[in-house]
Amino acid sequence: MTALLLGGAGFIGLHLARRLVADGHEVTIVDDFSRGRQDADLDALRDHPSVRVVSADLTDPQTYAVLPHGWDQIYLLAAVVGVRNVEQDPARVVRVNTLVAMHLLDWVAPGERVFFASTSEVYAGGVDAGVVGVPTAEDVPAMISDITAPRFAYAVSKLLGEAAFLHTARARGFDVVVGRFHNVYGPRMGADHVIPEMALRAAGGEDPFRVPGADQYRAFCHVDDAVQAMVRLMATPAAAGQIVHIGNDRDETNIGDLAKLVLRVADGNAAIEALPAPPGSVHRRCPDLTRLRELTGYEPAVTLEEGVRSTFAWYRAHGRPS
Secondary structure (H helix, E strand, O other), X not given: OEEEEEOOOOHHHHHHHHHHHHOOOEEEEEEOOOOOOOOHHHHHHHOOOOEEEEEOXXXXXXXXXXXXXXXXXXXXXXXXXXXXXXXXXXXHHHHHHHHHHHHHHHHOOOOOEEEEEEEOHHHHHHHHOOOOOOOEOOOOOOOOOOOOOXXXXXXXXXXXXXXXXXXXXXXXXOEXXXXXXXXXXXXXOOOOOHHHHHHHHHHOOOOOEEEEOOOOEEEOEEHHHHHHHHHHHHOOHHHOOEEEEEOOOOOEEEHHHHHHHHHHHOOOOXXXXXXXXXXXXXXXXXXXXXXXXXXXXXXXXXXXXXXXXXXXXXHHHHOOOO
């Protein structure tokens, strides 16, 4: 099988690439390396005979003009992500995420199969507004509670992408699977997400240990489980044209308890200082995985403690990503 990974040097992309190569497939990674770091993990892939790595700007239509067609699978993972990036430059988020999606739509050929990476943020506003239940299924209303808030720029860009891919695929004769990720974490994901950010501070001995939003709840999904879900969905014909939630509904945790777990893994005994949640962050998030299970038989395999331990070990060994 041949797979094209657009944004394949990023967090999920690199883990997916390694899985596909391990399964015996040929992989082409296209990335501008603005987020994906040129490190030992990427170098190991670059040297593999089944991998081709292309440095290119995916917001430029000429990048697509020189790509061949005939891929068995195409994964669109390229995007500006992370709350800090979104809040610092929401205009860039909208521009980059939208251009990448639109250019791929102009290029993709009938008969090809695309995975579009979306996010639970597209419905997050409805949770705190009380119109969306938790655990949350795919058919709830998508809701942006404040279009002027920088935080929602990411959700808006992904909601547009969902609609564009679903309608265009139907009209143009290609397959698309929309996967909505829910709090995916793991090694090499950067430093601006809650688990690696906590891991780095715990390794540094912070005391008191600051925990914004300690009263909130999340269901975290290890990247290995997320990759397993993606691979299964792309191998399932019935998933075409569907929005499917990807996550782990077995390990929902309070953020304060997550901090205690991270400190325990780090052999730390710092006092926890509960702080207000960041503006716009949803109080609770947990996916309903009924559709994913029915389509693929997926079950999350990595427990929260196992995932936190492996993630902490990676960040303790590698430090803060550059």
